[in-house]
Amino acid sequence: MARTTGSDGEKTRSAIDAAAKRLIAKIGYEAMTMRLLADEVGVQSAAFYRYYPNKQELLFSLMRDHMDRLLDAWEYESRKVHTPFERLSAFIRFHIRYHVERRDDVHIGNMELRSLVPENRAFIIELRARYENGLREILDDGLDAREFIIEDIALTTRAIIAMTTGVNVWFRADDRLTVAEIAEKYVQMGLRLVGAKNIATTKTGGQNVSVGPKIRTF
Amino acid sequence: MARTTGSDGEKTRSAIDAAAKRLIAKIGYEAMTMRLLADEVGVQSAAFYRYYPNKQELLFSLMRDHMDRLLDAWEYESRKVHTPFERLSAFIRFHIRYHVERRDDVHIGNMELRSLVPENRAFIIELRARYENGLREILDDGLDAREFIIEDIALTTRAIIAMTTGVNVWFRADDRLTVAEIAEKYVQMGLRLVGAKNIATTKTGGQNVSVGPKIRTF
DNA sequence: GAATTAATTGAACGTTCGTTTTATTAAGCT
DNA sequence: AGCTTAATAAAACGAACGTTCAATTAATTC
Numbered sequence: 076m077a078r079t080t081g082s083d084g085e086k087t088r089s090a091i092d093a094a095a096k097r098l099i100a101k102i103g104y105e106a107m108t109m110r111l112l113a114d115e116v117g118v119q120s121a122a123f124y125r126y127y128p129n130k131q132e133l134l135f136s137l138m139r140d141h142m143d144r145l146l147d148a149w150e151y152e153s154r155k156v157h158t159p160f161e162r163l164s165a166f167i168r169f170h171i172r173y174h175v176e177r178r179d180d181v182h183i184g185n186m187e188l189r190s191l192v193p194e195n196r197a198f199i200i201e202l203r204a205r206y207e208n209g210l211r212e213i214l215d216d217g218l219d220a221r222e223f224i225i226e227d228i229a230l231t232t233r234a235i236i237a238m239t240t241g242v243n244v245w246f247r248a249d250d251r252l253t254v255a256e257i258a259e260k261y262v263q264m265g266l267r268l269v270g271a272k273n274i275a276t277t278k279t280g281g282q283n284v285s286v287g288p289k290i291r292t293f
Numbered sequence: 294m295a296r297t298t299g300s301d302g303e304k305t306r307s308a309i310d311a312a313a314k315r316l317i318a319k320i321g322y323e324a325m326t327m328r329l330l331a332d333e334v335g336v337q338s339a340a341f342y343r344y345y346p347n348k349q350e351l352l353f354s355l356m357r358d359h360m361d362r363l364l365d366a367w368e369y370e371s372r373k374v375h376t377p378f379e380r381l382s383a384f385i386r387f388h389i390r391y392h393v394e395r396r397d398d399v400h401i402g403n404m405e406l407r408s409l410v411p412e413n414r415a416f417i418i419e420l421r422a423r424y425e426n427g428l429r430e431i432l433d434d435g436l437d438a439r440e441f442i443i444e445d446i447a448l449t450t451r452a453i454i455a456m457t458t459g460v461n462v463w464f465r466a467d468d469r470l471t472v473a474e475i476a477e478k479y480v481q482m483g484l485r486l487v488g489a490k491n492i493a494t495t496k497t498g499g500q501n502v503s504v505g506p507k508i509r510t511f
Numbered sequence: 512g513a514a515t516t517a518a519t520t521g522a523a524c525g526t527t528c529g530t531t532t533t534a535t536t537a538a539g540c541t
Numbered sequence: 542a543g544c545t546t547a548a549t550a551a552a553a554c555g556a557a558c559g560t561t562c563a564a565t566t567a568a569t570t571c
Contacts, residue, residue: 077564108559264452295548297536300549328527336549336550337550347530
């Protein structure tokens with residue numbers, strides 16, 4: 076046999092991308108063999124090489140595309156907000172939602188950096204730094220405007236990124252909380268972490284009521 | 294040739310363990326071939342099978358031993374502190390220090406869970422849950438004693454774990470801050486995250502001075 | 512409808528994988 | 542000194558790896 080009826084290059088390409096994301100996220104890049112990938116797509120493994128020169132280029136392409144989309148999405152989102160308080164809230168909300176909705180992409184981005192050859196790895200790391208800088212600028216501005224209390228901006232940036240990215244590790248769609256609810260709780264925690272002015276933290280004060288809906292708390 | 298002069302089973306075993314930790318942390322379990330491992334140790338790959346039945350058992354052994362040591366170390370450390378405030382501070386300090394000092398172990402523990410066969414994976418996940426429970430109990434007690442303000446204990450537990458574990462991702466020994474200094478900053482952030490009573494968060498109040506040394510702040 | 516291009520198969524390539532087998536030598540014991 | 546056990550080397554195993562190649566058929570173009 077050879078070309079199959081109804082075969083279409085564009086469809087096959089996106090089928091390869093989708094299958095690769097699923098497989099790499101599930102078992103890892105090294106563990107995903109070209110034959111496993113081909114089976115998932117429903118073609119022979121040789122068909123792959125019409126679309127990518129090799130396995131490494133597939134991984135790099137998936138990771139770069141993901142980072143491009145992430146940066147674009149945040150740039151778009153960040154235009155809507157202006158005060159440091161609003162911007163930090165928006166960042167955390169955006170980060171958690173986007174990451175939970177694109178779990179495979181994010182998981183691959185976090186786990187498979189080491190599977191990239193050095194040149195490709197450096198490229199992706201640069202994009203990641205650019206994304207983190209978005210948060211750092213918010214903290215900087217909040218500090219300048221005396222809206223935040225932060226001892227160490229670099230550390231706080233990393234702490235917020237790590238904390239919010241961590242949601243992906245344990246989140247399951249059937250959890251007791253929706254993504255939106257979780258995001259709001261993390262917004263609260265993030266604001267408190269930077270000592271945002273209008274977040275009460277005394278025992279009696281309770282939580283700020285100006286942000287997010289009332290949510291059940293287990 | 295065969296047995297080499299000066300060869301010693303115990304020494305070879307620990308040489309294998311040490312080399313495997315380095316290699317797996319660096320390039321990943323799947324990417325570490327038995328020949329790479331043997332080269333790192335300075336033996337033939339067949340020698341490995343005197344010490345482990347197969348590659349999987351080596352990974353499982355490394356991960357289980359690490360978790361056992363971690364649990365023991367925290368149990369020992371936790372006996373020294375009693376109030377929720379002290380206990381949370383001690384946990385964060387311990388977690389960061391221990392994790393930074395055993396980077397390879399921790400990195401393997403976080404990255405290679407998926408390389409374990411299901412039975413082994415379940416075993417390690419159980420140990421991880423036990424460790425996280427240690428933190429959860431502290432938050433529980435702090436809430437009961439009205440020393441903490443926490444909306445959601447499960448989420449806050451995960452946030453603190455993620456935030457502190459994240460240090461391992463970026464920490465380098467030649468950074469501007471020592472491990473101890475970083476740990477203290479995270480203690481501050483952690484305490485603020487749970488609204489610990491005697492941590493000031495008003496703009497004028499500045500940071501709590503009762504915990505940790507004064508440290509330069511970049 | 513013939514020629515061209517796109518998409519894929521099936522088989523094979525050489526290499527490397529984890530592991531096993533067998534032989535050999537060092538160390539420890541009596 | 543002779544025997545036993547511990548520790549390794551060297552070579553080989555079949556299986557699986559990423560990738561290539563030639564052949565073949567579907568779709569498109571003229």
